[in-house]
Amino acid sequence: MTGARLGAAHVLAAGLVFAGISPAVADTPPPSSPDGIAEVVDAMSVEQLVGQMTWTHVYGNSADDTSMAASNQARYGVDTPAQVVEKFDLGGVLYFAWSNPVVTSNPEGTAALSNGLQAASTGDDGSGIPLAVTIDQEGGIVARMGAPATVLPGNMALGATFDADLARAQGEVLGSELAAVGVNVDFAPVVDINTNPANPVIGVRSMGSDPDAVGELGVAQILGLQSQNVGAAAKHFPGHGDTVTDSHTGLPIVTYPRETLDRHLAPFQDAIDAGVDMVMTAHVIVEAIDPEMPGTLSHAVLTDLLREELGFDGVITTDALDMAALKQLPDNPLDDGQIAVLAIQAGSDILLNSPNVQASLDGVLDAVADGDITRDRLEESVTRILEWKLERGVAEDDPSVPVDSVLDVVGNDEHLATAAEIADRSVTLLRNEGRVLPLDPAEDSVLMVGAGSAWPERMGPMLANLGFSVTEDYENGGSPSAAYRTRAVGKAYSHDAVVFASYNASGNAAQQQMVAELAATGTPVIVVATRNPYDINVMPDADAVLNIYGWGVPNHLAGARAIAGLVNPSGRLPVDVPTADGSGTLLELGFGLSYETPVVPEEPVFDDQLNRSNDFYTIPSVTGVEYWVDGKLAKAKRYPAKGTVTITATAADGYYVVDGSETEWNHTFEKPGRR
Template structure:
C-alpha cells in the first residue's frame, strides 16, 4: 500500500485496516511492470495526423469476436464497416471499450478471444503496430459488464459499509487479476464520487459513501489492487458527481455549492493522484465554483487549471462517454472533440460519431485552434502508459489460464466476506432478529428488489419459507392483499424494498403488513435511505445491491449465522428532509453472549452423581431438544448431552463451546469430569435458539 493510503487509513473516520477473517489473495499470474521501451518519439514523429487522432480515440465495437458479422448492421450504422476488426483498422484506434449490450462480454473465454483478436489487428501482421488499450466499466456491483462466472462483487457502497481497506484492496485485486486474464488492461474504476445527495439518480450505491476520508482510503486501496495486476485504474467522475440530482446520461447536471464544499468532493481524487492512479475520468457536469459556463469534460479551468495545475495530476485524462445526453444533446460531435482536447483531455471516449470527431479535430489543427504538438502531448502520455503497464510487452491474454484465474473459489469467498461485513442493521425492535431457527417466513417484496433470490437462500438457512413474487417496482393492490392474508400464518415477513422513498406502493405494502401484527423485516436492496419511509417495520437491514452475493450476508444475519457489523457510509435524512434520521457510521449489532460450561459430577454410587447447568444471560440450555432451567440435576443415568443455544436477539461469540456430554457410571468412582467438548461454534456461524 502506498504511503498516501497508509496516511489516510491512520486519519480516516472509522476506517478499519483488518477483517475478521483472512482475505484470500486472488489466484493469478501477476504481470509486473515491464521495462520495454519502444522509441516513443520516433513513433510519434512517424504518425500521420489521423493516426494521432486514432490513438486518442477509444470506442466500443459490436461483436463477440474480431471477425464477428452478427452485428454488422450496428457497426455499419455507427462506423460504416461490418466487424470489430474493421472498426479498429479503419480508425487506427488507440483503445476499445467493452459492453454487454454490444455483444462483447458473453463469458470469460469469449472476452479473452475478442481481446486477442483485436490486439492482433492493432499489432498488424508484422507485430510492429501499437497495441490497444482494452477497457471496461467493471466497478463491481451495479455496474459490471461481465457477470458470472467472473466474480460478482457486492459493490462499492457495500464496501463502504465495511470501512475496511483490506477488503477494498482485495476487491481491486480481484478486478485486476480477472480483467487482465481476459486481456483487459484498463478498468474505469473506482468511483470516487461522494454520494452526498440522497436523490442522486446515477451514483448512489456506485459510491463508497459520503465521508471524504473513508472514500479516499478505500479508493486508494482499490487502485493499488487493480494496478498491482497492471490494469490501469481510472478515478471517476472528476471533480465529483455525487451531489447531482440529474443523471448525465439524460441531461446536463449543475452543482451550485461553494469552493469549500467542492474541496471535500476533491479529497478522494487528490488521494488517488497522490497514490499513483493511472487515469482520471471527467464528469459531464457544470461545477459553478470553477466554471459556471462549461461542463468539466469541456472546461479548461476544470481539467487543466484544477486537475493538472492545482492537483498536480500527470497521468491520462479521459472523457466520460461522449454519447451521453449531457454532451451529445448540447453540442455537435465535431465541437465536443475539439473542446475536450482544448480543455486537457487525452482520450475521446465513445463518441457517437467518430467520423465527425475526426473531422472536427482535423479542421481545428488546420485552422490552428489546436496545434499538432498538443495532440503529440496526449499521444505521448498514452504510449508511455502502454509501456508502463506492459501493454506493448504483453498485449495478449493466455486462453489456457482464463478459467484458472477468473471466478476462483478464493475470489468468490472474498466477495461473500465483503457481503458479510457490509450488511447493516438499522432497526431491530423487540429483538426481532435474529429469527429463531425453523421459523416460518413469508418472502415478498418489490420485484425490483429481487425477493426471488432471497427466498431460496432463507430456506438454506433452515427457515420454512412461503414465497410470493410479482414483477415491477410498485406492488399491485392484489399482490399486497395476498401478502397481508398470508402474513397471519407465519412467524415473520421479509420484504425487499428498492428505492422506496419515491414509491408509495412499497410504503403502503409494508404499512399494511405491519398492521397484521406479524413482525416485518425490510431488506433495503438499493440506495440505503429506505428506512425513513418504513416507520412500521420491526427490523431494517441494508444490502446495497440485488445480486445473490448481496443477499449472502443479509440472510446469514437474519438467521444469526453472522452478527451484522456494517456501518452506514452515508447520512440518512428524515423522510421530510428536515434533519438526519441516522448518522454516518450508524449500525446495530446483536447482543453477544458466551455460554458457561456445564459441569458433571460422577461419584461412587448413583446417588452422588449430578450435573450443573449454569445461568447465563442470553443462553438457553437444552437436553434432548428441550430447554431446562439453570440448576443442579441429580441421579442422571447413562449419557447426558447438553446443548447451548442463544436466546432471541443474542448470538454467540466466535469459538464458543456449545455442547457438552458425559456418560455416568454406576460403579467405579470417577474423577470430576468438566466440560468435555463436543461442538465449538466456528467464527461467523452462531446458531439461534429454536
C-alpha cells in the same frame, strides 16, 4: 481512415517501442527510451494521433464476427470489430454487454475477443500499437462481466465495512480477472462521495459520503487493481455525488461553493497522490469553477484544476461522449465534432465512446487545419497514452493472453471468498425492535415478498436452503400493485415473519404502503433494503431494517444469512440517513446495530460473619454481564463488606439480559454481637 497510414518502417518502429524487437533502421533509438516513443509519435499523421486518442466500443463477440455487422455499419461504416480498429487506428476499445455479449458470461470467449482485437491493431492493417482494452467493472450494479466472473457486492457495501484491506482485495480480484481476459483498463473505482440521497446515478456506486473514508478505500482499490497491471481510473472528476440529474439523460449542474467542492475533490487528490493511472471526467457543470461548461469540456476544470492545482500528470479520459448531458448545454447545442474539439482543448487525452467517431475525427482535423488545436497538443496526449501503455506492459511483442488458463483465475474459490466476506461484513442493521432478528430456521415460517426491482426471488430460495419454511410471492416492477399488496397481506397472518425486499423505497409510495399494510397484520416485518440505504426513513412500521446495498447474489445471500443468525451484522452506515422530509438526520454516518447475545446474571454471594472484619460479598464472573455496587462498576472478585450493599447487573455491549432474570440484590450485613 482519412489520411495516409504509417509506412511499414514506421509501423515497425511503433512495434519496436512496445515489443522490443530489433530496429528496422540502424539509428532507431532503443524501445524503452522516451526518445523511442517520441520518434513514433513524430512519425504519426494527425489522423493517427487522433486515432490513438479514440477509444470506443465495437460490435461483435470476436474480432471477425459479422453477426452484428448492421450495428458496425451504422456507426462505423464497416462490418467487423477488427475492421473498426483498423479503419480508425484506434487506441482503445470499450466492452459493453450489449455490444459484446460474450463478456457477460464467457470469460474464455472474452479473452479470445481481446486477442483478436489486439492482432488486428498490431497487424499489417492496424496502427501497429497494442490496444487499451477497457471495461466498466466497478463491482455491484455496474459490472459488464457476470458469473462465472466473481460477482462483487459493490462499492457502498465495501464502504459499510470501512476496511481498506478488503478494498485492496477487491481491487486485486478485479485486476487479476480482467487481466486474465485481456482487459488492461478498468474504469474504476468511483471515488465520488454520495452526499445527495436523491442522486439518481451514483448512490451505491459510491463508497460513502465521508471524503476520508472514500479516499482511503479508493486508494486501496487502485493499488489492488494496478498491482495486476490493470490501469485504474478514478471517476467522475470533479465529483458526481451531489447531483439530482443523471448525466446519461440530462445535464447536471451543481451550485455549491468552493468549500463544498473541496470535500468532493479530496478522494481524487488521494488517488492522484497514490499514483492512479487515469482520471475520468464528469459531464457536470460545477459553477464554482466553470458556470458554463461541464467538466469534460472545461479547461478550467481539466487543466487549471486537475492538472495544475491537483498535480495530476497521468492520462485524462472523458466519460462516454454519447451521454445526453453534452447535447444539452443551455443555448449552445454542440455537434460531435465540436464536443471532441472542446474535450481536447479542455485537456482530455482520450475521446471515449463518441457517438460518431468519423465526425469527431473530422472535427479535430478541421480544428488543426484552422489552428484551434496544435499538433503539439495532440502529440502531448498520445505521448502520455503510449507511456502508459509501456508502463503497464500493454505494449508487448505479443499482447495476447492464454485462453486455456482463464478459468484458473476468473471466479476462483479465493475470489469468491473475498466477495462473500465483503457482503457478510457489509450487512447493516438499522432497526431491530423487540429483537425480532435473528429468526430461527428450525421454528419460524417466512413470507418472502418485495418490489420486483429488488430481486426478492433471489432471497426466497436462499432462506429455504437455510432451513426456513418459506412461502414466496412475487410481482414484476418496482411499485407493488394493489392486488399484490392485498394478496401478501392475506398470507402474512399465517407466518411468523414477513421479509420484504425494498428498492429505493424513499421515492416509492407503493412500497411504503405495502410495508405499512403488512405491519398492520401484527406479523413482524423485516425490510431488506437492496439499493440506496435511505429506505428506513419512510418505513416507521417495519420491525427490522437491514441494508445490503445491492441486489446481486452475494448481497442477498449475506442478507439471508443475517436473518438466520449465521451473520451477526457488523456493517456501519457509510452515509448519513436524513429524515423523510429532509429537515434533519435520522441516522448518522457510522451507525449500525449488531445482534445481542442473551445472558442470565448469576446471583452475588453474600458472606455475613459474626465478626465484622469477616464480612464479604463476591461478584461472579459472567460473560456479558456487568455488576455495579452502589452505582460503581465492580470487577469479579471478593470484597470486604459492612452495612447495606446494593448490587445490580446490566448487560455489556453486545448482550441483553433475558426477560424475567433477577438483576438487583440488597443485603444488610449485621453488626457483631447481634446474632
